[in-house]
Amino acid sequence: MIQTKGLTKDFGAVHxxxxxxxxxxxxxxxAVLGPNGAGKTTTMRMxxxxxxxxxxxxxxxxxxxxxSPGEVRRRIGYVGQGNGxxxxxxxxxxxxxxxxIYGLSRADARTRVGSLVEALDLGDLVKRKVSELSxxxxxxxxxxxxxxxxxxxxxxxxxxxxxxxxxxxxxWEHILRMRAEHDMTIVLTxxxxxEADSMAERVVIVDQGEVIADDTASSLKSKLAGDRVAFxxxxxxxxxxxxxxxxxxxxxxxxxxxxxxxxADGPVAxxxxxxxxxxxxxAAGSAQTFRPTLDDVFLSLTGRSLxxxxxx
Amino acid sequence: MTTLARDTRIVFVRELKPMIRDPxxxxxxxxxxxxxLALFGPLLSGSVGSAGPVTAGGTVWQWFVPSILVMTALxxxxxxxxxLLYEFQTGAHERMLVTxxxxxxxxxxxxxxEMVPLAGQAVLIVAVMVPFGFDLYPAGxxxxxxxxxxxxxxxxxxxxxxxxxxxxxxxxFWLVQQTLLFPLMILSGMLLPxxxxxxxxxxxxxxxxxxxxxxAERALFAGDVASLDALWGAVAAGATxxxxxxxxxxxxxxxxD
Ligand SMILES: Nc1ncnc2c1ncn2[C@@H]1O[C@H](COP(=O)(O)OP(=O)(O)O)[C@@H](O)[C@H]1O
Ligand SMILES: [Mg+2]
Numbered sequence: 001m002i003q004t005k006g007l008t009k010d011f012g013a014v015h016x017x018x019x020x021x022x023x024x025x026x027x028x029x030x031a032v033l034g035p036n037g038a039g040k041t042t043t044m045r046m047x048x049x050x051x052x053x054x055x056x057x058x059x060x061x062x063x064x065x066x067x068s069p070g071e072v073r074r075r076i077g078y079v080g081q082g083n084g085x086x087x088x089x090x091x092x093x094x095x096x097x098x099x100x101i102y103g104l105s106r107a108d109a110r111t112r113v114g115s116l117v118e119a120l121d122l123g124d125l126v127k128r129k130v131s132e133l134s135x136x137x138x139x140x141x142x143x144x145x146x147x148x149x150x151x152x153x154x155x156x157x158x159x160x161x162x163x164x165x166x167x168x169x170x171x172w173e174h175i176l177r178m179r180a181e182h183d184m185t186i187v188l189t190x191x192x193x194x195e196a197d198s199m200a201e202r203v204v205i206v207d208q209g210e211v212i213a214d215d216t217a218s219s220l221k222s223k224l225a226g227d228r229v230a231f232x233x234x235x236x237x238x239x240x241x242x243x244x245x246x247x248x249x250x251x252x253x254x255x256x257x258x259x260x261x262x263x264a265d266g267p268v269a270x271x272x273x274x275x276x277x278x279x280x281x282x283a284a285g286s287a288q289t290f291r292p293t294l295d296d297v298f299l300s301l302t303g304r305s306l307x308x309x310x311x312x
Numbered sequence: 313m314t315t316l317a318r319d320t321r322i323v324f325v326r327e328l329k330p331m332i333r334d335p336x337x338x339x340x341x342x343x344x345x346x347x348x349l350a351l352f353g354p355l356l357s358g359s360v361g362s363a364g365p366v367t368a369g370g371t372v373w374q375w376f377v378p379s380i381l382v383m384t385a386l387x388x389x390x391x392x393x394x395x396l397l398y399e400f401q402t403g404a405h406e407r408m409l410v411t412x413x414x415x416x417x418x419x420x421x422x423x424x425x426e427m428v429p430l431a432g433q434a435v436l437i438v439a440v441m442v443p444f445g446f447d448l449y450p451a452g453x454x455x456x457x458x459x460x461x462x463x464x465x466x467x468x469x470x471x472x473x474x475x476x477x478x479x480x481x482x483x484x485f486w487l488v489q490q491t492l493l494f495p496l497m498i499l500s501g502m503l504l505p506x507x508x509x510x511x512x513x514x515x516x517x518x519x520x521x522x523x524x525x526x527x528a529e530r531a532l533f534a535g536d537v538a539s540l541d542a543l544w545g546a547v548a549a550g551a552t553x554x555x556x557x558x559x560x561x562x563x564x565x566x567x568x569d
Contacts, residue, residue, distance in 0.1 A: 051569055080406050082401075085404060086326075088395070098411075
């Protein structure tokens, strides 16, 4: 569905995207994760024909984005980072104008708009001016606009930014239903770690204009981050010494009454450490293991925390 | 060509929607020219006296109402680029650019729409002024409105082109618009007759398309349909529209970066 080769984009001296090669198959749901300024939006803008790559090539929905942008546009949907609906317009007018643009008949448009409005909880708002909506309502409208023509390939640039958790869940439920009904391929960017984790089947981590990891969330975590373990103990320094000797352990921290560390396999490490502690007569109380998050993955890849980068 | 027509219609209808939903915004747009007409008209007849070009065709209104029509067109259509700037900011324009709509239609549909509020305002101004002794020549008036509409499409297109050109420095829009607006207006003889001005002003006005449009509107609203003034006005309006659309479409093609 998407094939890019060495895609780059420079804005003057800024190298926003530095050679992205990516293949996405029909039906995939891919999350592009990365800190602000990583080049996610720029990549999406190239794939949706908005801006021409500085170098490299991209084929989207079977057509080259530079040579046949019209063919690409006919086959994709795009929910950008901003608000797609005009602020001076009424909600229903913009939905219907979007439907007209993609050539839906009036009857089809009414049916589709009706079901989207209901699913995304916009029913009371159809006669309102877009400028009068709250940020979250506007975001739901943006997504509805992107789904009006049920595109085979949908790009979503930070679709759930600014949404309340309840609305985020509704939004995803609807996106996933449309995806199942229409065999949609979905590429989204997000900086919500949990969203990439729970929704996407494949996570592409982008940093400074490059893809630094590309796999399912769970194999990224086990390959790149490993589990975290925590022990409560009366003698943290002695226990820390044991933990440090485990193969593959790192970031061992001994604090008052606790030892934390990163290990390859949590449950195995716990068994090992408790056995060694027992043999040496070191008191070890409870032990816990934590599955890593995608933030741990990002941290181990870049040495920086995505959560902190985004808070900046 | 048929897709261009279809796309243009869609853009035109979309642009028209906020106005249809809120027709009062068009009516409010009228208040300003009418206030201006009510305040400036009497002053004009007092200061230029009973002889001279202003009152040659009858009352001062015969001279001044066409001015106000062109002024309404000038102020209204030269400002429309700001709507597009707003859609750049919000992301609505970006959304339109990802759709299969032809790039030209994004400009043409918008510019054609400018005819609608303009025609509405012009008809209302004329209707308000007829009871005050403004003589109406229907054929000339209709042609006058058509000419104004063509001119409005051109000026609207130029305003959109300006908006696209300054989209990364939005404050430039009003600066450039105002800087151009006032010299164009004064050098058109719209508010005060240039006949009494210095020679260089009269020379400058001959290079100002707006001056030809103003003269043509005066001729047409006086029923002078087959006059040279009307012809030159049509040429000026047509040229403005052609250049405006050309420049505007070229700008629109590069509006995504
Ligand atoms: N139109 C532009 N002009 C100049 N620089 C840009 C433009 N768009 C993006 N950039 C720069 O490119 C880099 C990547 O930006 P972006 O793709 O928006 O990142 P992300 O979406 O991952 O936050 C940033 O440094 C940003 O400032
Ligand atoms: Mg972004």
